[in-house]
């Protein structure tokens with residue numbers, strides 16, 4: 104059965120900086136269906152920025168393929184909004200001039216209202232020069248450009264990192280409203296797991312150069328359970344992490360068959376707990392939901 108073009112589809116993706124270094128991404132294969140709001144998580148140096156720059160067509164892969172909106176990254180570039188970690192903007196322009204430039208470069212698809220909503224909501228003066236902005240204000244303007252472009256896919260590298268909590272909440276709200284209204288696909292990297300929990304419906308966890316978890320947040324969550332009881336034998340379930348507690352033993356598992364609720368207290372982990380547990384246990388087998396699988400060998404949950 105053929106599937107609609109994905110927002111991102113990687114097959115055997117390899118990225119190596121320089122000849123002798125270990126690859127940052129090794130043989131990565133996954134699929135991100137269109138229309139999802141995806142959290143891209145992983146430890147420092149895992150390759151999140153690298154993957155986003157590859158998708159934006161800023162970097163070229165060493166091997167394998169990465170399709171973006173059904174085409175090569177360079178071909179799809181006009182349909183993509185990319186907010187790099189460095190927030191590159193023209194320092195001499197004012198905020199209003201920056202938005203005007205965005206409008207000129209994206210004639211026919213520019214949404215001035217969405218751009219202004221993101222740029223000016225916190226009272227930023229349109230006449231302020233970019234070079235005098237704080238880190239958080241630059242982020243606001245960079246996001247405003249990406250939103251004004253009416254992109255089909257937003258690639259956001261740590262978009263909330265330098266925003267204060269009120270600005271985070273407000274900009275996340277604007278971002279989600281635009282994404283829902285236009286069916287925009289969003290991929291955002293972040294280390295702030297609580298911020299992603301309410302906003303994202305898809306998750307990609309990168310680690311050790313590979314995708315460790317990929318799929319709908321709900322499906323990934325329900326593929327796991329926290330078991331607590333008196334026994335330390337969690338057979339037949341696959342254990343991601345186990346340990347002793349005051350009450351006995353506890354483990355985050357991927358259930359293999361029905362869980363014996365007479366022996367175990369069964370709880371659903373939060374997304375934050377699930378990701379933290381996988382970050383602490385990089386040896387846990389990878390898990391892909393059906394929609395995220397692009398290779399037959401990947402472990403898919405039903």
Ligand SMILES: Nc1ncnc2c1ncn2[C@@H]1O[C@H](COP(=O)(O)OP(=O)(O)OP(=O)(O)O)[C@@H](O)[C@H]1O
Pocket residue numbers: 120121127145146147148149150151152153154
């Ligand atoms: N231009 C470059 N030249 C050489 N190595 C690079 C370059 N950019 C990134 N790297 C290396 O690639 C690896 C992945 O970096 P990347 O910035 O993609 O990780 P990340 O997951 O975004 O990290 P963080 O969470 O710290 O932002 C790191 O080891 C980094 O040192």
